[in-house]
Amino acid sequence: MKPVELKNGIFWVGAIDWAVRDFHGYETPRGTSYNNYLIVDDEPTLLDTVHHDFINLSIENISRIIDPKKIRHIVINHIENDHASGFENLVELVPHANIYMTDKGKKGLSKFVHLEKYKIHTVKSGDSIKIGKRTLHFIETPMMHWPDSMFTYIKEEKILISQDAFGQHLATVERFDDEFVDKCSMVELEDAVVDYYANILMPYGNVIKGKIEEIKKSGIEIEMIAPDHGVIWRSHIDKVLNLYSDMVEAKAKLGAVIVYDTMWHSTEQMVFPIAKGLEAEGIPVKIFKLRSTPKSVAVKEIWKYRGLILGSPTLNNNIFPSIAELLTYLKGLRLKNRLFSAFGSYGWSGEAVKEIFEYGKSMKLELFEPGIKVLYKPSEEELNKCYEFGIAFGKALKDYHAKT
Numbered sequence: 001m002k003p004v005e006l007k008n009g010i011f012w013v014g015a016i017d018w019a020v021r022d023f024h025g026y027e028t029p030r031g032t033s034y035n036n037y038l039i040v041d042d043e044p045t046l047l048d049t050v051h052h053d054f055i056n057l058s059i060e061n062i063s064r065i066i067d068p069k070k071i072r073h074i075v076i077n078h079i080e081n082d083h084a085s086g087f088e089n090l091v092e093l094v095p096h097a098n099i100y101m102t103d104k105g106k107k108g109l110s111k112f113v114h115l116e117k118y119k120i121h122t123v124k125s126g127d128s129i130k131i132g133k134r135t136l137h138f139i140e141t142p143m144m145h146w147p148d149s150m151f152t153y154i155k156e157e158k159i160l161i162s163q164d165a166f167g168q169h170l171a172t173v174e175r176f177d178d179e180f181v182d183k184c185s186m187v188e189l190e191d192a193v194v195d196y197y198a199n200i201l202m203p204y205g206n207v208i209k210g211k212i213e214e215i216k217k218s219g220i221e222i223e224m225i226a227p228d229h230g231v232i233w234r235s236h237i238d239k240v241l242n243l244y245s246d247m248v249e250a251k252a253k254l255g256a257v258i259v260y261d262t263m264w265h266s267t268e269q270m271v272f273p274i275a276k277g278l279e280a281e282g283i284p285v286k287i288f289k290l291r292s293t294p295k296s297v298a299v300k301e302i303w304k305y306r307g308l309i310l311g312s313p314t315l316n317n318n319i320f321p322s323i324a325e326l327l328t329y330l331k332g333l334r335l336k337n338r339l340f341s342a343f344g345s346y347g348w349s350g351e352a353v354k355e356i357f358e359y360g361k362s363m364k365l366e367l368f369e370p371g372i373k374v375l376y377k378p379s380e381e382e383l384n385k386c387y388e389f390g391i392a393f394g395k396a397l398k399d400y401h402a403k404t
Protein backbone atom coordinates (compact mmCIF):
# COMPACT_ATOMS: atom_id res chain seq x y z
CA MET A 1 0.00 0.00 0.00
CA LYS A 2 1.25 3.48 -0.92
CA PRO A 3 2.18 6.13 1.65
CA VAL A 4 -0.66 8.09 3.21
CA GLU A 5 -0.26 11.68 4.39
CA LEU A 6 -1.48 12.31 7.95
CA LYS A 7 -0.77 16.03 7.92
CA ASN A 8 1.35 18.20 5.70
CA GLY A 9 4.74 16.46 5.42
CA ILE A 10 3.95 13.57 7.79
CA PHE A 11 3.35 10.20 6.16
CA TRP A 12 2.35 6.67 7.05
CA VAL A 13 5.01 4.53 5.35
CA GLY A 14 4.21 1.12 6.82
CA ALA A 15 2.89 -2.16 5.51
CA ILE A 16 -0.31 -4.20 5.72
CA ASP A 17 0.04 -7.85 6.74
CA TRP A 18 -3.05 -9.41 5.18
CA ALA A 19 -1.94 -12.98 5.88
CA VAL A 20 -0.88 -13.18 9.52
CA ARG A 21 -3.24 -15.41 11.51
CA ASP A 22 -0.91 -16.28 14.39
CA PHE A 23 0.73 -13.35 16.10
CA HIS A 24 3.05 -14.99 18.64
CA GLY A 25 0.23 -17.35 19.59
CA TYR A 26 -2.54 -14.74 19.47
CA GLU A 27 -4.89 -15.60 16.61
CA THR A 28 -5.43 -12.62 14.32
CA PRO A 29 -8.28 -13.50 11.96
CA ARG A 30 -8.29 -9.97 10.59
CA GLY A 31 -4.52 -9.69 9.97
CA THR A 32 -2.66 -6.58 11.09
CA SER A 33 -0.57 -3.66 9.92
CA TYR A 34 2.88 -2.47 10.90
CA ASN A 35 2.72 1.31 10.97
CA ASN A 36 5.67 3.64 10.85
CA TYR A 37 5.80 7.30 10.05
CA LEU A 38 8.07 9.64 8.09
CA ILE A 39 8.35 13.32 8.91
CA VAL A 40 9.70 15.42 6.06
CA ASP A 41 11.34 18.39 7.74
CA ASP A 42 14.76 20.07 7.57
CA GLU A 43 16.07 16.86 9.11
CA PRO A 44 13.89 14.00 7.84
CA THR A 45 12.91 11.65 10.63
CA LEU A 46 11.53 8.12 10.68
CA LEU A 47 9.38 7.07 13.61
CA ASP A 48 9.75 3.28 14.03
CA THR A 49 10.57 0.60 11.53
CA VAL A 50 8.45 -2.49 10.75
CA HIS A 51 8.59 -6.30 10.87
CA HIS A 52 11.63 -7.55 8.91
CA ASP A 53 9.42 -9.38 6.37
CA PHE A 54 7.91 -6.03 5.43
CA ILE A 55 10.83 -3.61 5.71
CA ASN A 56 11.37 -3.50 1.93
CA LEU A 57 7.77 -2.35 1.49
CA SER A 58 8.36 0.40 4.03
CA ILE A 59 11.63 1.45 2.36
CA GLU A 60 9.79 1.52 -0.98
CA ASN A 61 7.16 3.77 0.57
CA ILE A 62 9.80 6.10 1.96
CA SER A 63 11.44 6.19 -1.50
CA ARG A 64 8.20 7.45 -3.01
CA ILE A 65 8.57 10.57 -0.83
CA ILE A 66 12.30 11.14 -0.30
CA ASP A 67 15.56 9.31 -0.87
CA PRO A 68 15.78 7.11 2.27
CA LYS A 69 19.45 8.05 2.54
CA LYS A 70 18.31 11.56 3.54
CA ILE A 71 16.86 10.31 6.83
CA ARG A 72 18.73 12.06 9.64
CA HIS A 73 16.94 10.65 12.69
CA ILE A 74 15.30 7.33 13.54
CA VAL A 75 13.12 6.98 16.62
CA ILE A 76 12.54 3.49 18.02
CA ASN A 77 9.47 3.71 20.23
CA HIS A 78 9.31 -0.02 20.90
CA ILE A 79 11.80 -2.81 20.25
CA GLU A 80 9.47 -5.80 19.88
CA ASN A 81 10.21 -7.72 16.68
CA ASP A 82 7.07 -6.63 14.84
CA HIS A 83 8.40 -3.05 14.91
CA ALA A 84 12.16 -3.23 15.26
CA SER A 85 13.23 -6.40 13.43
CA GLY A 86 13.40 -4.33 10.22
CA PHE A 87 15.71 -1.81 11.90
CA GLU A 88 18.97 -3.38 10.71
CA ASN A 89 17.97 -3.38 7.03
CA LEU A 90 16.81 0.20 7.31
CA VAL A 91 19.79 1.55 9.20
CA GLU A 92 22.20 0.04 6.64
CA LEU A 93 20.94 2.75 4.28
CA VAL A 94 21.66 5.52 6.80
CA PRO A 95 24.43 4.28 9.12
CA HIS A 96 25.17 7.83 10.30
CA ALA A 97 21.60 8.67 11.35
CA ASN A 98 20.90 9.60 14.96
CA ILE A 99 18.89 6.89 16.66
CA TYR A 100 16.69 7.56 19.69
CA MET A 101 15.29 5.06 22.14
CA THR A 102 14.97 4.57 25.88
CA ASP A 103 17.77 3.11 27.96
CA LYS A 104 15.84 -0.16 28.23
CA GLY A 105 15.28 -0.05 24.49
CA LYS A 106 19.02 0.18 23.94
CA LYS A 107 19.71 -2.69 26.33
CA GLY A 108 17.06 -4.86 24.68
CA LEU A 109 17.81 -4.05 21.05
CA SER A 110 21.53 -4.65 21.63
CA LYS A 111 20.64 -8.34 22.08
CA PHE A 112 19.48 -8.39 18.47
CA VAL A 113 21.66 -5.79 16.72
CA HIS A 114 25.29 -4.62 17.12
CA LEU A 115 24.27 -1.14 18.18
CA GLU A 116 27.83 -0.02 18.90
CA LYS A 117 28.16 0.69 15.15
CA TYR A 118 25.45 3.35 15.31
CA LYS A 119 24.84 6.78 16.84
CA ILE A 120 22.50 5.78 19.65
CA HIS A 121 20.99 8.45 21.91
CA THR A 122 19.06 7.25 24.93
CA VAL A 123 16.12 9.45 25.87
CA LYS A 124 13.69 9.71 28.75
CA SER A 125 10.43 11.48 29.51
CA GLY A 126 10.85 15.22 29.13
CA ASP A 127 13.58 14.98 26.48
CA SER A 128 12.95 16.46 23.06
CA ILE A 129 14.71 17.04 19.75
CA LYS A 130 14.19 19.73 17.12
CA ILE A 131 14.16 18.44 13.55
CA GLY A 132 13.44 21.72 11.78
CA LYS A 133 10.01 23.27 12.10
CA ARG A 134 8.91 20.46 14.37
CA THR A 135 9.83 19.24 17.83
CA LEU A 136 9.61 15.66 19.00
CA HIS A 137 8.90 15.05 22.68
CA PHE A 138 9.53 11.65 24.21
CA ILE A 139 7.31 10.12 26.87
CA GLU A 140 8.43 6.84 28.46
CA THR A 141 5.59 4.30 28.72
CA PRO A 142 7.17 1.25 30.37
CA MET A 143 5.03 -1.93 30.07
CA MET A 144 2.87 -0.30 27.48
CA HIS A 145 3.78 -2.75 26.01
CA TRP A 146 7.34 -3.74 27.03
CA PRO A 147 9.76 -2.16 29.51
CA ASP A 148 11.43 -0.22 26.68
CA SER A 149 8.29 1.39 25.28
CA MET A 150 7.78 5.11 24.75
CA PHE A 151 5.51 7.52 22.90
CA THR A 152 6.68 10.33 20.63
CA TYR A 153 4.64 13.51 20.57
CA ILE A 154 4.97 15.82 17.57
CA LYS A 155 4.21 19.07 19.30
CA GLU A 156 3.52 21.41 16.38
CA GLU A 157 1.19 18.90 14.71
CA LYS A 158 -0.42 17.62 17.93
CA ILE A 159 0.18 14.03 16.87
CA LEU A 160 0.89 11.30 19.41
CA ILE A 161 2.79 8.30 18.04
CA SER A 162 1.63 5.66 20.49
CA GLN A 163 3.27 2.42 19.25
CA ASP A 164 1.21 -0.55 20.57
CA ALA A 165 -1.22 1.50 22.66
CA PHE A 166 -4.57 2.27 21.01
CA GLY A 167 -3.68 -0.17 18.22
CA GLN A 168 -5.75 -2.89 16.62
CA HIS A 169 -4.86 -6.00 14.66
CA LEU A 170 -6.70 -5.00 11.52
CA ALA A 171 -5.50 -5.38 7.96
CA THR A 172 -7.34 -2.67 6.07
CA VAL A 173 -6.62 -0.09 3.38
CA GLU A 174 -8.49 2.46 5.50
CA ARG A 175 -5.76 4.26 7.39
CA PHE A 176 -8.00 6.49 9.51
CA ASP A 177 -10.69 5.68 12.05
CA ASP A 178 -13.44 7.63 10.24
CA GLU A 179 -12.67 5.90 6.93
CA PHE A 180 -12.93 2.52 8.61
CA VAL A 181 -16.15 3.45 10.40
CA ASP A 182 -17.67 4.69 7.12
CA LYS A 183 -16.78 1.49 5.30
CA CYS A 184 -17.35 -0.98 8.14
CA SER A 185 -18.68 0.21 11.49
CA MET A 186 -17.74 1.64 14.87
CA VAL A 187 -18.89 -1.64 16.40
CA GLU A 188 -16.23 -3.50 14.42
CA LEU A 189 -13.56 -0.96 15.26
CA GLU A 190 -14.39 -1.06 18.98
CA ASP A 191 -14.33 -4.83 18.82
CA ALA A 192 -10.82 -4.71 17.35
CA VAL A 193 -9.67 -2.33 20.10
CA VAL A 194 -11.05 -4.58 22.84
CA ASP A 195 -9.62 -7.68 21.16
CA TYR A 196 -6.17 -6.09 21.04
CA TYR A 197 -6.33 -4.86 24.62
CA ALA A 198 -7.61 -8.16 26.01
CA ASN A 199 -4.95 -10.23 24.29
CA ILE A 200 -1.95 -7.88 24.52
CA LEU A 201 -2.32 -5.20 27.16
CA MET A 202 -4.65 -6.75 29.78
CA PRO A 203 -1.88 -7.49 32.31
CA TYR A 204 -0.74 -3.88 32.40
CA GLY A 205 -4.04 -2.12 33.12
CA ASN A 206 -2.79 -0.29 36.22
CA VAL A 207 0.31 0.98 34.47
CA ILE A 208 -1.71 2.12 31.48
CA LYS A 209 -4.23 3.85 33.73
CA GLY A 210 -1.46 5.87 35.39
CA LYS A 211 0.09 6.81 32.07
CA ILE A 212 -3.21 7.96 30.55
CA GLU A 213 -3.88 10.10 33.63
CA GLU A 214 -0.36 11.55 33.41
CA ILE A 215 -0.83 12.46 29.75
CA LYS A 216 -4.24 14.02 30.42
CA LYS A 217 -2.83 16.05 33.33
CA SER A 218 0.11 17.26 31.22
CA GLY A 219 -2.45 19.14 29.11
CA ILE A 220 -0.89 18.21 25.80
CA GLU A 221 -3.28 18.72 22.93
CA ILE A 222 -3.89 15.69 20.76
CA GLU A 223 -5.43 15.94 17.30
CA MET A 224 -4.27 12.53 16.17
CA ILE A 225 -3.17 9.30 17.81
CA ALA A 226 -1.09 7.22 15.45
CA PRO A 227 -0.44 3.69 16.75
CA ASP A 228 1.90 1.14 15.21
CA HIS A 229 -0.96 -1.24 14.35
CA GLY A 230 -4.32 -0.64 12.71
CA VAL A 231 -6.05 2.64 11.96
CA ILE A 232 -4.98 6.14 12.99
CA TRP A 233 -7.32 8.00 15.33
CA ARG A 234 -8.32 11.48 14.18
CA SER A 235 -12.14 11.63 14.45
CA HIS A 236 -12.86 9.38 17.42
CA ILE A 237 -10.04 10.18 19.84
CA ASP A 238 -12.41 10.62 22.78
CA LYS A 239 -14.00 7.30 21.94
CA VAL A 240 -10.75 5.34 22.13
CA LEU A 241 -9.59 7.20 25.25
CA ASN A 242 -12.92 6.43 26.95
CA LEU A 243 -12.70 2.81 25.86
CA TYR A 244 -9.25 2.59 27.41
CA SER A 245 -10.45 4.31 30.59
CA ASP A 246 -13.09 1.58 30.96
CA MET A 247 -10.72 -1.23 30.07
CA VAL A 248 -8.00 -0.23 32.52
CA GLU A 249 -10.64 -0.40 35.26
CA ALA A 250 -11.43 -3.97 34.07
CA LYS A 251 -15.09 -2.98 33.84
CA ALA A 252 -17.24 -5.93 32.86
CA LYS A 253 -20.88 -6.35 31.91
CA LEU A 254 -23.36 -8.59 33.65
CA GLY A 255 -23.20 -11.75 31.61
CA ALA A 256 -21.53 -15.13 31.42
CA VAL A 257 -19.17 -16.74 28.97
CA ILE A 258 -19.06 -20.52 28.71
CA VAL A 259 -15.92 -21.87 27.08
CA TYR A 260 -15.65 -25.60 26.65
CA ASP A 261 -14.16 -28.42 24.70
CA THR A 262 -15.41 -31.94 24.35
CA MET A 263 -14.20 -35.41 23.36
CA TRP A 264 -17.38 -37.41 22.67
CA HIS A 265 -19.97 -34.62 23.18
CA SER A 266 -20.77 -35.44 26.82
CA THR A 267 -19.28 -32.21 28.18
CA GLU A 268 -20.95 -30.45 25.26
CA GLN A 269 -24.35 -31.82 26.30
CA MET A 270 -23.89 -30.16 29.67
CA VAL A 271 -23.40 -26.73 28.10
CA PHE A 272 -26.94 -26.14 26.91
CA PRO A 273 -28.89 -26.76 30.13
CA ILE A 274 -26.35 -24.64 32.00
CA ALA A 275 -26.90 -21.84 29.48
CA LYS A 276 -30.68 -22.25 29.82
CA GLY A 277 -30.40 -21.94 33.58
CA LEU A 278 -28.40 -18.75 33.20
CA GLU A 279 -30.89 -17.34 30.72
CA ALA A 280 -33.74 -18.20 33.10
CA GLU A 281 -32.03 -15.85 35.55
CA GLY A 282 -31.82 -13.14 32.87
CA ILE A 283 -28.09 -13.54 32.33
CA PRO A 284 -26.83 -12.96 28.76
CA VAL A 285 -24.69 -15.93 27.71
CA LYS A 286 -22.02 -16.43 25.07
CA ILE A 287 -20.73 -19.91 24.28
CA PHE A 288 -17.44 -20.87 22.64
CA LYS A 289 -16.07 -24.29 21.80
CA LEU A 290 -12.31 -24.28 21.64
CA ARG A 291 -10.70 -25.93 18.60
CA SER A 292 -13.63 -24.39 16.69
CA THR A 293 -13.05 -20.89 18.04
CA PRO A 294 -9.62 -19.25 18.36
CA LYS A 295 -8.78 -18.74 22.02
CA SER A 296 -8.09 -15.03 21.42
CA VAL A 297 -11.71 -14.61 20.29
CA ALA A 298 -12.93 -16.32 23.46
CA VAL A 299 -10.59 -14.13 25.56
CA LYS A 300 -12.04 -10.96 24.05
CA GLU A 301 -15.51 -12.04 25.20
CA ILE A 302 -14.25 -13.25 28.59
CA TRP A 303 -12.86 -9.76 29.00
CA LYS A 304 -16.31 -8.22 28.47
CA TYR A 305 -18.40 -10.27 30.91
CA ARG A 306 -18.37 -10.83 34.66
CA GLY A 307 -18.99 -14.58 34.72
CA LEU A 308 -16.76 -17.32 33.34
CA ILE A 309 -17.58 -21.03 33.26
CA LEU A 310 -15.16 -23.52 31.76
CA GLY A 311 -16.14 -26.98 30.60
CA SER A 312 -13.56 -29.70 30.17
CA PRO A 313 -13.58 -33.46 29.95
CA THR A 314 -10.95 -35.23 32.00
CA LEU A 315 -8.29 -36.64 29.68
CA ASN A 316 -5.59 -38.86 31.18
CA ASN A 317 -6.34 -37.55 34.68
CA ASN A 318 -5.95 -34.00 33.50
CA ILE A 319 -7.66 -30.92 32.04
CA PHE A 320 -8.34 -31.23 28.32
CA PRO A 321 -5.34 -29.64 26.53
CA SER A 322 -7.21 -26.81 24.75
CA ILE A 323 -8.80 -25.70 28.05
CA ALA A 324 -5.45 -26.02 29.85
CA GLU A 325 -3.91 -23.79 27.16
CA LEU A 326 -6.66 -21.21 27.66
CA LEU A 327 -6.10 -21.25 31.43
CA THR A 328 -2.36 -20.73 31.03
CA TYR A 329 -3.06 -17.87 28.65
CA LEU A 330 -5.62 -16.25 31.00
CA LYS A 331 -3.27 -16.57 33.95
CA GLY A 332 -0.56 -14.72 32.01
CA LEU A 333 -3.08 -12.03 31.06
CA ARG A 334 -3.92 -11.65 34.78
CA LEU A 335 -7.67 -11.87 34.40
CA LYS A 336 -9.37 -10.55 37.53
CA ASN A 337 -12.75 -9.78 39.09
CA ARG A 338 -14.62 -12.72 37.60
CA LEU A 339 -17.04 -15.24 39.11
CA PHE A 340 -15.56 -18.54 37.99
CA SER A 341 -16.79 -22.10 37.82
CA ALA A 342 -16.25 -25.37 35.98
CA PHE A 343 -17.98 -28.49 34.70
CA GLY A 344 -17.17 -31.56 32.65
CA SER A 345 -17.56 -35.25 32.04
CA TYR A 346 -15.10 -37.95 33.01
CA GLY A 347 -14.54 -41.67 32.66
CA TRP A 348 -12.86 -42.83 35.84
CA SER A 349 -11.29 -40.31 38.21
CA GLY A 350 -12.47 -36.88 36.93
CA GLU A 351 -9.70 -34.46 37.92
CA ALA A 352 -10.40 -31.73 35.34
CA VAL A 353 -13.00 -29.74 37.30
CA LYS A 354 -10.87 -29.72 40.46
CA GLU A 355 -7.78 -28.65 38.52
CA ILE A 356 -9.64 -25.88 36.74
CA PHE A 357 -10.61 -24.52 40.18
CA GLU A 358 -6.95 -24.70 41.21
CA TYR A 359 -6.17 -22.35 38.32
CA GLY A 360 -9.03 -20.06 39.33
CA LYS A 361 -7.71 -19.99 42.89
CA SER A 362 -4.19 -19.15 41.76
CA MET A 363 -5.64 -16.32 39.63
CA LYS A 364 -7.56 -15.04 42.70
CA LEU A 365 -10.90 -15.25 40.89
CA GLU A 366 -14.13 -15.56 42.85
CA LEU A 367 -14.84 -19.30 42.84
CA PHE A 368 -18.32 -20.75 42.47
CA GLU A 369 -17.63 -24.26 43.78
CA PRO A 370 -17.89 -27.20 43.53
CA GLY A 371 -18.91 -26.96 39.86
CA ILE A 372 -20.51 -29.99 38.33
CA LYS A 373 -19.17 -33.19 36.81
CA VAL A 374 -20.80 -36.31 35.37
CA LEU A 375 -19.61 -39.83 34.69
CA TYR A 376 -19.35 -40.66 30.98
CA LYS A 377 -22.62 -39.18 29.74
CA PRO A 378 -25.17 -36.94 31.44
CA SER A 379 -28.46 -38.65 32.31
CA GLU A 380 -31.75 -36.74 32.26
CA GLU A 381 -31.40 -36.19 35.98
CA GLU A 382 -27.86 -34.87 35.54
CA LEU A 383 -28.95 -32.56 32.73
CA ASN A 384 -31.53 -31.15 35.16
CA LYS A 385 -28.73 -30.66 37.66
CA CYS A 386 -26.82 -28.73 35.00
CA TYR A 387 -29.86 -26.49 34.58
CA GLU A 388 -30.03 -25.97 38.35
CA PHE A 389 -26.31 -25.22 38.35
CA GLY A 390 -26.91 -22.55 35.68
CA ILE A 391 -29.65 -20.98 37.80
CA ALA A 392 -27.51 -21.00 40.93
CA PHE A 393 -24.53 -19.50 39.09
CA GLY A 394 -26.81 -16.83 37.58
CA LYS A 395 -28.10 -15.79 41.02
CA ALA A 396 -24.59 -15.68 42.46
CA LEU A 397 -23.36 -13.73 39.45
CA LYS A 398 -25.97 -11.01 39.94
CA ASP A 399 -24.89 -10.60 43.57
CA TYR A 400 -21.22 -10.61 42.70
CA HIS A 401 -21.65 -8.15 39.84
CA ALA A 402 -23.61 -5.75 42.07
CA LYS A 403 -20.72 -5.51 44.55
CA THR A 404 -17.81 -5.55 42.07
Ligand code: FEO
Nearest residue numbers: 080082145146164
Ligand atom coordinates in the same frame (compact mmCIF):
# COMPACT_ATOMS: atom_id res chain seq x y z
FE1 FEO B 1 3.35 -4.47 18.34
FE2 FEO B 1 4.62 -4.98 21.55
O1 FEO B 1 4.58 -5.00 19.67
